Amino acid sequence: MTLDNKIAIVTGAASGIGLAIAKRYAAAGARVAIADLKLDAAQAAADGINADHPGAALAVAMDVTDEDQVNAGVAKVVETWGTVDILISNAGIQIVNPVELFAFADWKKMLAIHLDGAFLTSKAVLPHMYAQRSGTILFMGSVHSKEASPLKSAYVTAKHGLLGLSRTIAKEGGPKGVRTNVICPGFVRTPLVEKQIPEQAKELGISEEDVVKKVMLGQTVDGEFTTVDDIAEVALFLAAFPSNALTGQSLTASHGWSMT
Template sequence: MQLKDKTALITGAGSGIGKAIAEVFAREGARLILNDLAPNAAELAQALGGVFIQADLSDQRSVRALAQRALELGPVDILVNNAGLQRINPVDEYPEDTWNMMLQVLLTAPFQLIKYTLPDMKQRRWGRIINVASLHGLVASPYKSAYISAKHGLLGLTKTVALEVGEYGITCNAICPAYVRTPLVESQIADQARTLGIPEAEVIEKVMLAPAAIKRLIEPEEVAEYALFLASDRAGAITGSAQVIDLGWTAR
């Protein structure tokens, strides 16, 4: 088992990519601490023999409490910053409070959790930080200004942390997938259809997959297996990277 005796804290673990990562990590022997705002992740944690901590990552105090509770359960060896949300709006119509909330969840909360879990990783001279970013950490699309700004920032944070902690045996990488078959993407499809005034099938074909060489959505399990590799000792020489799983989107 590749992650035997390792403890992994995974945010946004109730569905989609986070759920898939939790299942793959459990298969490989990791002890799990699962976070989500929705309480249904508690059932997943129980099924996988892990612990569930409910926390709202849009609240900085709640993020601090999550980190404190996780560290009380034992050192966190692997941190997976996966929690996400989306809002579709033109820049000039974007609500400022929503902008701030999006950046808190997608960028500031990962910074906080990295900050709080790093000291123990440094002391043990081993750690893995995996930030689930997005293809939109590398490129832009209209109507997603907060999401894209946060994901670009997350890549910058990933690179900076990697440079600061490499001497301690800690790696920090980002995974940048194109559209993954998750509940969040399903909601994006509906939002874009309304914003653009086109059918949902057209959103998938003409917006999401138009630049891609491989014309399908990515499955959550594909991202999870990549996260497993980055969390393992086999990836000890990889850090500060944006690992792209983009169906050929950025090959153009």
């Protein structure tokens, strides 16, 4: 599958899953905007991609919860490359706590980054996609888009919400040539997941080893983490899919952690 001459924006792309997707897209022929809260990190990521694929990457500063920054970032991409064909709404964080101890400020922060960010970036790119009557939006969901786990009320709520947003845009955008789907990874050993290991060990009163073996991997079929490259391949498949036959859907890649 190729993405020759396609223009993509990937949020939260300076590291982790977002960076892996950006690299895979560049290798498949796309030009990719590395949109991240940290411009210096985004520039370093773009420089790395450009070293292998000259001119394929552009660094964009973007706080996905700030409408002005989102609009400015999308405008920069369109000014530079002419349009937007693909949006990967990937920016996200994790905060764990039981509901009764979950700070309201943390709750609002989680929903803002995951849900407001998905909404604002979609709203910004859709006019360009509608004008050309083609485009793909991919939301980074989770196995927690379909199932729940203790200590993750805000994250689970946000990831469930992405399914609804995706399905709505699929209904609205289908007649205008725009598809949208949700990627639902299992546990991927990124810094976000690494941070959860000691936090969950403390909250659950178990060892960090048990968090990994029992909480994160205990429900998989092989005891393996999903990798960033696994998710990048899923993102390539969904972006390159040629028709509206696959829209409004969610695809789980979790080594069997979730089979819904």
